[in-house]
Amino acid sequence: MADLKRGVLITIEGIDGVGKTTQTKLLTEYLREKDYRVVQLREPTDGFWGKKIKNLTKHGRTASPKEECQWFLNDRKEDVEKNINPALSQGKIVIMDRYYYSTIAYQGALGLNTEKIREENEKFAPKPDMVIILDAPPKVGLDRITDKRKEELNYFETLEYQEKVRALFLSMKNYDNVRILDGSKNVEEIQGDIRRVVEELINIIG
């Protein structure tokens, strides 16, 4: 086992269809091959609140922006208590496919105050050691969803909304530990870029 001095928290963020899920999976496999203990998680989760959220995305917006934001927070509180904190205290690497930066961007894009969202989250959610934001034009993301996955777009997935979400992700460039990477490259190139920044981080933590 390649043991680290402490747990490490990494989140991969970005608009819908930018490739977070593929990239988180590849990064997890790579680090496991290197013998690190890795926990891969995604938000929204499959828990009570996560299921409520998935219903919302399928059937259209029935909650107010504030309620919606609260649901993501409730879901995350469970995730932090049950999964994230225990793994970090065991010195594992935790790789998140979305975390509270998605709430800042997506619920911020509905008009909620982004600084308030951040404060509310940081009251209970550990701050990541690295926040990787994959950036690409919304058209790239939405085309990937309809062409490759042959999926219908859900109500989050309109160009107009994704533009706002993207702008908010880009506005986080000066937040601590944020790295913005080009998500319009191909899968291998993006993975190469991600590995480079993650290895830098791991070397620093040791």
Ligand code: TYD
């Ligand atoms: P997503 O990870 O895309 O799930 P799936 O792959 O099952 O579609 O998440 C669903 C949507 O939830 C996505 O459009 C982003 C949105 N979202 C928020 O609005 N706020 C949040 O805090 C999170 C974590 C996700």
